[in-house]
Structures are given as structure tokens and as C-alpha cells.
Amino acid sequence: MPVQLILGVQLPASATLEAFVGATNADAKAAVAEIVAGRSERLFVAGPRSSGKTHLLQAACRAIGDSGRRSVYLPLAQVAEPIGPLIEGLGDMDCVCVDDVDAIAGDREAEIGLLGLSDQLRARGSRLLAAGPTVPRELGLELDDLASRLGWGGSVVCHPLDDADKQALLIRRAAQRGMDMPQATARWLVRHGDADVPGLMKVLDTLDQASLSAHRRLTIPFVKQALGESR
Structure with a gap:
């Protein structure tokens, strides 16, 4: 499975789209499935904690890797170092799943790094799936261009499960x-x-x-x- 693992993060066995059940967030699941199938290149998944965002990103990363493409899951809340060196080379991936985008809000260098990665992926026609507690324009990002890039493919909202x-x-x-x-x-x-x-x-x-x-x-x-x- 050509999934690049960084920060020692292992994708749990339960992280599959099939295991994402219920009607509450069926629209979010369907939108992420479009990314996995290659029919969409960008999507931002918004929603509160424990609403399924991380599961969807990890499931997409796994599914794309299982299809023979190169994918990576990047949880920014777990990054305790400058993200520049961490994301170097990720522009060559077929899909990058960036979780917890809000964790770098206000960190100009980190935002510049993610903006550059976004542009590299777009130039290659690669996929970018990102997530945070709210839509990009409300994350408190310092760079308006980054908020704009993250919102290019539209946003879908995950809600707490009933x-x-x-x-x-x-x-x-x-x-x-x-x-x-x-x-x-x-x-x-x-x-x-x-x-x-x-x-x-x-x-x-x-x-x-x-x-x-x-x-x-x-x-x-x-x-x-x-x-x-x-x-």
C-alpha cells in the first residue's frame, strides 16, 4: 500500500469508507468518495470534534493508497516542529490529506508552507483533502490566499452523530x-x-x-x- 506515513501515525484498520456508517454525514461521505474516485480534486471537511472528519481523511488516504496511488495523511495538530521540512516533497503525491488545519492558524511560515503545497498539488492535478472545525474562511488563517485555496473545491460539514x-x-x-x-x-x-x-x-x-x-x-x-x- 503506497501510503506514506509521517509523524509515526499509523492508519487504523477501522479507517475505511465502508465503516463510516449512518445517515447523519452521508453527504460528507459521498463527497469524500468523489475525491477517492478521482472525480474531484479538492474538498474541505468542516465539523466539530468527534464528528467523523479524521475518519474520512484517513479512509480516503487508505483507499487511494490501496488503488496504487501515493497518498499521505498529515495531522497538523500533532506537528511540534516547523512544517516546511515535513511537507517537503509532498507536492509529488497523488493525494495529501491534511487534518487539523486550524492548528497552524496564525503561524505565517506554516501557512506559507501549506499554501505552497496546495499550489504544487494543483499544478500536478493531484488531490487535496483538508479538514478543520469550521470552513476555511472562518479558521483565523493569516493568509487569505490559503483560505481561498482550501475552499476552491467547496466544503462539506460533518455533524455530531445522532x-x-x-x-x-x-x-x-x-x-x-x-x-x-x-x-x-x-x-x-x-x-x-x-x-x-x-x-x-x-x-x-x-x-x-x-x-x-x-x-x-x-x-x-x-x-x-x-x-x-x-x-
Whole structure:
């Protein structure tokens, strides 16, 4: 898989478009699928934390890599050094997925570096998929040209998942781990567990270990017991 990994970031096995379930952000998924298919060159994904932006960028990076093209996932919030040397050479990639663009807002040198990368990719006809908490013009970027470049392909907004989509996500992620989660169990977890997606995924980690140890199905009584013992 010709995916370039930087900053030691590994793409999780769950980062696929198929695993991005639910109706809440179906439009965002469809727009990213256009990037993956090569029918679109640019897109900005906006939305709050835990709304699925990172999943979509990582899934796109993986899918494009699986197709034999060169792709890279760049989470700017994890960069603790000047980004110039880090992005040097990325202009030759077929797709660059830039997460957490807001992390460099006001850092002129970093913004200039990303602007240059954007222009290099456009000159090659390569794809640029970026994400942040809001649309580019509202990110507080110092360079108007960078905000403009990031918005060239349009923006799509990810929204927090509703309860139905959280249940669907739990069932799909459990299946990826080889576990069968009944709908009733997923519903109970969403109603009585952590409200946000990262919290639900931590609960799933706990249940994965518990079910392996006990060789038990994820029934509501077993889930109550497993979570009670873990807490």
C-alpha cells in the first residue's frame, strides 16, 4: 500500500469508507468518495470534534493508497516542529490529506508552507483533502490566499452523530473485531454509556477484552457486568 506515513501515525484498520456508517454525514461521505474516485480534486471537511472528519481523511488516504496511488495523511495538530521540512516533497503525491488545519492558524511560515503545497498539488492535478472545525474562511488563517485555496473545491460539514448512527457505528466496529453486537445492546450502550464517539470506542475496547476472556456474547446483562467490573 503506497501510503506514506509521517509523524509515526499509523492508519487504523477501522479507517475505511465502508465503516463510516449512518445517515447523519452521508453527504460528507459521498463527497469524500468523489475525491477517492478521482472525480474531484479538492474538498474541505468542516465539523466539530468527534464528528467523523479524521475518519474520512484517513479512509480516503487508505483507499487511494490501496488503488496504487501515493497518498499521505498529515495531522497538523500533532506537528511540534516547523512544517516546511515535513511537507517537503509532498507536492509529488497523488493525494495529501491534511487534518487539523486550524492548528497552524496564525503561524505565517506554516501557512506559507501549506499554501505552497496546495499550489504544487494543483499544478500536478493531484488531490487535496483538508479538514478543520469550521470552513476555511472562518479558521483565523493569516493568509487569505490559503483560505481561498482550501475552499476552491467547496466544503462539506460533518455533524455530531445522532443516537441511531452511534448504534450503527458500535455494531459495525464490533463486527470488525469479530463480535456480534445485538441492536438492543448497542441501544443500551448509547443510552447509558458515554455520550461521545471516543468514549463509546473505549467502552468497545473494554468489551472486546471481556468477551474474549469470558467467551460470552454481548448481551445487555453481560455488558453491565463487564463494565461494572472494569469501573
